[in-house]
Amino acid sequence: MKSEITISELARLMNVSVHQIRYFEEKGVLLPAYLDNNQYRMYSMDQVYQLSHILLLRKLGVPVQSIKECMTSYSTDQYGQLLNHSLKEINAEILRLQELQHFINRVLHEQKNFISHSNDYQIKWRETTYLARWIEMDSQITLNAKLLTEQAKSVPNLFESDLHFIEDNSRTITLYTETEAPGDFSLPSGNYLSTQRLIHEEDELEQVIEQFYSYAAAQSHVIQGPLILIERSYLSLFSQKQLHYELQALIEPTTHSERGNRS
DNA sequence: TTTCTCACA
DNA sequence: TGTGAGGA
Structure with a gap:
């Protein structure tokens, strides 16, 4: 009984598409542990951890192209900077959405006001x-x-x-x-x-x-x-x-x- | 099921 | 940066 899993099992486990895992491979960020005799990709725990890191970096907005470099050569400091940068962008996005929220509230309020008066x-x-x-x-x-x-x-x-x-x-x-x-x-x-x-x-x-x-x-x-x-x-x-x-x-x-x- | 490739947004 | 289709 093998301890490694197939691509679809990995996809199900990590909640991503099979396509996406192959895409990461094409970009050189996630290689299978080995190819089985039938040419199927097989993945071990190492790849599970790697994929979770890749998905985290993607969430932070890091382009797939940069992830490879990021995972191989980033220092603790550089990761810290990366997280700080993401935090800034997320705060900006929250602000943008809050402004949009205020605008929508204002439009609804003005419209109600217009109708009644x-x-x-x-x-x-x-x-x-x-x-x-x-x-x-x-x-x-x-x-x-x-x-x-x-x-x-x-x-x-x-x-x-x-x-x-x-x-x-x-x-x-x-x-x-x-x-x-x-x-x-x-x-x-x-x-x-x-x-x-x-x-x-x-x-x-x-x-x-x-x-x-x-x-x-x-x-x-x-x-x-x-x-x-x-x-x-x-x-x-x-x-x-x-x-x-x-x-x-x-x-x-x-x-x-x-x-x-x-x- | 999985692979690969091409087209598409 | 992915997704969808389709043959092998």
Whole structure:
């Protein structure tokens, strides 16, 4: 009774495919103990240990080509470095997945929020928001792909962010993205009149803006500062060919004591 | 069952 | 870096 095992037994034992074991052999990292009379590969305990090391290194992302060198000539120190390097990469990957998780949560939250509040008007408290300038454009011109490439600094994950369109006094629209640290512009904290809309055609926007101002006037809200148009293109996942906009404007705080008390 | 080779993602 | 198919 032989103490060595065949390739399929080894494959079953180590939970890998027979193909993969042969592939490791082709690359010179795992040779059978010997070939049986029928040319079958036979493996002993040595190969079981070797294969488990190979699989560990593969898990750490070491290319098969490098594993041979790694197993024959690495010092304890070099293995330590290798593990540290893998740890860094794994931490980066965890971070990437966490960011993705946050983004998905945000999309779901915004979508829910959009459904429950679309078309109505709300007063929303907004903390100070820092914005980074992305593109400046004439208010007559609409955004197009060429403009993006010609003018824009590249912003990673651009269309996963809330794009702020703010018109200044000189008929220039500036597009901003939100940033963590104080940037080119900031929106003060305060109460903002807000409405969310689905827009099918660009020119609907004009109407919506007019309605926004008339609503504010009718409700005696005094608007301070510019109109802020927020585009959430990632919400178009749920309704393609339609853009999700939110209009916001800071409103003057009104208290009971102030009422009728103006000079 | 295993081997080898070729094609494919 | 593997996987799948197919003949021997």
